[in-house]
Amino acid sequence: MASILAKLPPPPLFANGRHLLLSTLQKVTAPGIGGRQGQFAFVAKATSDTSDESSTSLVKSVQSVWEKSEDRIAVIGLGFSAIVGLWAIVNFVSAIDKLPLIPTALELVGILFSSWFVYRNLLFKPDREEFFRSANKSLSDILGGR
Incomplete structure (x- = not known):
């Protein structure tokens, strides 16, 4: 017989209400379940059938990719x-x-480069339009578009 003496807050939920975590940490008092009396152990909780369906669809998609290779x-x-x-x-x-100074130096370089990029490409309308034209051209070249 297990008595729950301490329980963590409920696990986070997806937008549709499915549980993200499948177990919670509970204090177990029966000697056969978690070892000695009074130890904490993970106790599995039942999940909804919809999470089982999503996991089976994931397994099926991985199996289909494996079969096609x-x-x-x-x-x-x-x-x-x-x-x-x-x-x-x-x-x-x-x-x-x-290392003592390298993370700070790299952070400074990142801030300076980001500031330069925004000033050069995004701050003024003509520069922004030119940047989006070149980005769209590069994307169409990569994807094999027109």
Whole structure:
């Protein structure tokens, strides 16, 4: 028999009312559920059927992409290299962030460049129109448009 002595606030909700989290931290008093008496443990809560439907549609879409791919070893290799690359980028940024002056200098460079970009391209109407023309031309060149 589990008695809830402490409970976290309810999990955040999506716009349509589905629960984002599937479990809450509860204090368990029965010895068989969470180990010793009085320990905190995650206790699963039931979710609505609509979240199960969305998860099954996600699984089906991933399965269809997997079935359509011809070179599955390359897909696995790309996924693995993406994970390794993300890990390396996160570690690189955290290493730079630990250095004393570099984060402040990079922040200053970012502020100066953003200010220059706004002044050069967005502040005055003729410059803004020219910028949007060049951006639309570049986008159409990339997408193979007219």
